[in-house]
Each structure stands twice: as C-alpha cells, then as structure tokens.
Amino acid sequence: xxxxxxxxxxxxxxxxxxxxxxxxxxxxxxxxxxxxxxxxxxxxxxxxxxxxxxxxxxxxxxxxxxxxxxxxxxxxxxxxxxxxxxxxxxxxxxxxxxxxxxxxxxxxxxxxxxxxxxxxxxxxxxxxxxxxxxxxxxxxxxxxxxxxxxxxxxxxxxxxxxxxxxxxxxxxxxxxxxxxxxxxxxxxxxxxxxxxxxxxxxxxxxxxxxxxxxxxxxxxxxxxxxxxxxxxxxxxxxxxxxxxxxxxxxxxxxxxxxxxxxxxxxxxxxxxxxxxxxxxxxxxxxxxxxxxxxxxxxxxxxxxxxxxxxxxxxxxxxxxxxxxxxxxxxxxxxxxxxxxxxxxxxxxxxxxxxxxxxxxxxxxxxx
Numbered sequence: 453x454x455x456x457x458x459x460x461x462x463x464x465x466x467x468x469x470x471x472x473x474x475x476x477x478x479x480x481x482x483x484x485x486x487x488x489x490x491x492x493x494x495x496x497x498x499x500x501x502x503x504x505x506x507x508x509x510x511x512x513x514x515x516x517x518x519x520x521x522x523x524x525x526x527x528x529x530x531x532x533x534x535x536x537x538x539x540x541x542x543x544x545x546x547x548x549x550x551x552x553x554x555x556x557x558x559x560x561x562x563x564x565x566x567x568x569x570x571x572x573x574x575x576x577x578x579x580x581x582x583x584x585x586x587x588x589x590x591x592x593x594x595x596x597x598x599x600x601x602x603x604x605x606x607x608x609x610x611x612x613x614x615x616x617x618x619x620x621x622x623x624x625x626x627x628x629x630x631x632x633x634x635x636x637x638x639x640x641x642x643x644x645x646x647x648x649x650x651x652x653x654x655x656x657x658x659x660x661x662x663x664x665x666x667x668x669x670x671x672x673x674x675x676x677x678x679x680x681x682x683x684x685x686x687x688x689x690x691x692x693x694x695x696x697x698x699x700x701x702x703x704x705x706x707x708x709x710x711x712x713x714x715x716x717x718x719x720x721x722x723x724x725x726x727x728x729x730x731x732x733x734x735x736x737x738x739x740x741x742x743x744x745x746x747x748x749x750x751x752x753x754x755x756x757x758x759x760x761x762x763x764x765x766x767x768x769x770x771x772x773x774x775x776x777x778x779x780x781x782x783x784x785x786x787x788x789x790x791x792x793x794x795x796x797x798x799x800x801x802x803x804x805x806x807x808x809x810x811x812x813x814x815x816x817x818x819x
Contacts, residue, residue, distance in 0.1 A: 464576070471548075472567040472576060478523065478550075478585055478616060479561040481511045483602050485661050487668065491606060497593040499605065503668025504661055508596065508604035513611055515556055522587075522613040523554040523563045529617045530572045532586055537615040547572040550616055565616065572618055584619045588612045730777045745770040 464474045488502035499505055513519065527537050528548035537545050547569035554563045567573050590610040597603055721741065728735050728744050732751035737744065742763045749769045750758050758766060 467566075470570070470573070472573045473564070475562060475564050476583060477557060477560040477562050478583060479509075479514060479611075481509050481514045481559045482600075483508055483598065483604060484608075485664065487664060491591060492593075499593070501668075501672075502605075503665045505606065506602070506604045507591070507606045507608055508598055508602075509608045509611075511559075513607075513609050514561065516611070519611040519613075520554050520556075520561065522611070523550060523561060524552040526550045526613050527615045528565055528567060528572075529586075529615050530569070530575070531619055532584065532617045533615075536588075537586075545615070547618070567618075576618060580618060580620055582619050584617045585613055586615045586617055588614065727774050727777055731773060742766065749773065 464472055467473060484507045486505045486507055488499040488505050491505050491507065492499035492502075494500070526549060527542050527546035528550065529537065529545045530547050533541075533545045535541065548565060548567040551564035551566070554561065556562075567576060588610075589608045589612070592607045592609060593605065594607065595603070595605060596607070724741055724744055725737055728737070728748045731748045735744070735747045735751055739747075746758055746763075746766050749761075749766055752773045753769065757769065761769070
C-alpha cells in the first residue's frame with residue numbers, strides 16, 4: 453500500500469550555485485492519522501467510511517535496516533505525483549534528491565536533501581515549507597495499544613520509501629522539521645478551528661485529527677442530503693408520469709365511440725354487405741370493408757382491373773358498379789328468409805331445431 457507522511461521544512465541554506473540544502477527529520481515512530489479511504493479504499497476491513505484511522509509505526513519497523521536504507525537517494529518532487537517515481541519517469545517529477553547519510557535522531561529519521569529546481573526553490577522560500585514522504589508499507593489491521601498507552605487500528609510494517617514531496621500541509625506535525633532551529637528546541641505550532649460556532653485552539657497534530665473527523669461528518673451529511681434530493685426528484689418524476697397517463701386516459705375516453713357511432717357503423721356494414729351480395733351472391737362475406745369492395749370489383753370486372761389498384765381506386769370502381777345494383781331491403785329479407793345464423797351460431801341453431809323436432813316425434817319411436 454502506498455501512503456504519505458508529512459513534516460515541516462526549516463533550517464535551509466543556499467549553496468553558491470543556488471541550490472537549497474537542508475537536513476530534515478522525515479519520519480518518526482508512534483501514531484500516524486489517516487482517513488479510512490486512504491488505508492481501506494475497498495472496505496475490506498470495514499474502515500473505508502471511518503473519518504480517523506490511527507496507524508501505529510513501531511520502533512523496530514521504522515529503524516529496520518532495509519527501511520533506513522530506503523531513505524537514501526530518493527527523488528524530491530513538487531507535490532505527490534500520481535504514480536510511483538521510477539527510473540522511467542524520474543525526469544518528469546524530480547526537483548531534487550535526498551542524500552545518503554540517513555541516521556536515527558531519537559524517535560525520528562533524519563536525512564539530508566537538496567532542492568535543485570528554481571521553481572520549487574522559489575515556492576519553498578515563499579512559504580511552501582512542508583514535506584511528505586511517499587512510501588509503500590504492509591498494513592496489519594488489528595486493534596491495540598502502544599507502549600505509551602495510545603490506541604491504534606492498524607500496524608505498519610515493511611516500510612519502503614519511494615520519494616519525498618514538497619507540499620503545503622503536513623500530516624506529521626510541526627515538530628517534524630527539516631533541519632534544526634539552532635537552539636535544540638522545537639516550537640509547538642497551533643491551529644484555530646471553528647467547532648459548532650466556537651473558536652478552539654489546538655496543537656497542530658490534534659487540530660488535524662479533529663478537522664478530519666469534522667470533514668468526515670460533513671461528507672456524510674452531504675451524501676445524505678444528496679440522496680434525499682435524488683429521492684425527492686424521483687418521486688416528482690413519477691408524479692409527473694402519473695399525471696401524463698391520467699391525461700392520456702381522459703383523451704382516450706373522450707375519443708371513444710359513442711352509441712350512435714356504433715349504430716352508424718353497423719348500418720353502413722349491413723348496407724355494404726347487401727350491395728356486395730347483390731353484385732355477386734357467391735362472394736364470401738369476410739374481412740374488412742375494403743376487402744369486400746375489392747372482392748365485389750373482382751367478381752364484376754375481373755382480376756386485371758384490381759391488379760395493383762389502390763384501395764382508393766377500388767372504392768371508385770365499387771361506387772361505379774354499385775349505383776345500378778338493386779339491393780333488397782334487409783328487413784324484407786329477414787321476413788322472407790328468416791334469421792340465418794352463420795358459423796358456430798348457425799350450427800348451434802340447427803342442432804337446437806333438430807333436437808326440438810326430435811322431442812316432438814319422440815312418441816312415434818315409443819309406439
């Protein structure tokens with residue numbers, strides 16, 4: 453896992469050729485504070501949404517021989533690059549480098565460094581004076597208490613440095629400084645935070661912990677507000693869709709056929725059937741009105757007349773051949789011929805009639 457530590461830069465001096473050199477405390481033992489997303493981005497250990505995760509760096513890991521060697525001759529960068537610095541890309545990122553004299557200084561690791569790039573030197577002299585180690589480590593996620601009584605959530609092991617970045621904000625606190633103030637003393641930097649409308653002055657390290665917790669809570673509130681807004685927007689959209697459906701249903705109902713329209717359509721269909729039958733009684737009455745007119749024209753004028761003819765042309769031909777056709781009055785036909793159901797209704801009517809006749813002649817069979 454790649455993580456970043458930060459320290460504050462001071463005790464600088466210029467060389468004759470314009471470089472900026474210093475001797476920096478760049479790491480220490482003890483507790484380092486991270487967010488859950490930094491140490492558990494995939495939430496494998498249930499810490500991703502935790503605002504503060506306390507990671508312990510044991511003395512035996514910080515001052516292990518391989519770990520100490522990894523501080524030497526590391527590239528110095530302006531902020532952390534988006535990738536690990538290697539031989540393939542160091543020219544794109546390096547603005548200086550660390551030296552080879554890596555030593556233990558109490559609970560700290562001290563290393564010399566030189567800044568060689570003009571732009572980064574100007575930034576440092578303008579106030580950008582904090583450093584952040586970029587390194588890889590193995591994290592063991594387990595709760596515990598340090599020998600000094602501080603609780604932690606994970607332990608760092610196998611520390612390997614990759615680069616040292618010049619940054620604007622330090623994680624490790626102002627007591628981790630690049631160089632010495634010349635008096636053997638370390639001043640305590642404080643920071644004022646606004647907590648629930650009150651100004652609170654805290655040590656820089658403690659202020660960072662509190663600020664991270666506040667930022668985490670604020671993010672949770674923002675996420676909840678966003679989710680609530682999206683839910684409200686979804687409900688509003690559904691209400692709009694329901695309103696549209698209601699309007700469409702009302703239009704459909706208004707456009708529905710009225711009883712008189714149905715009566716007219718039935719009468720028109722009956723008249724068409726009578727005319728078609730008068731033209732040719734052998735025409736099978738089925739299909740749409742257009743089908744019936746086409747069948748009548750075909751029966752009267754032949755196949756060539758209807759070939760490739762549109763429905764409109766067929767309608768004109770039908771009117772021409774139907775104007776001289778004399779149709780029987782439908783009521784008179786019923787009176788003279790009686791009702792003649794077709795299809796299944798016709799079969800059922802015949803069966804009923806035959807059964808009734810059979811019942812009337814039952815006495816003959818008995819005799």
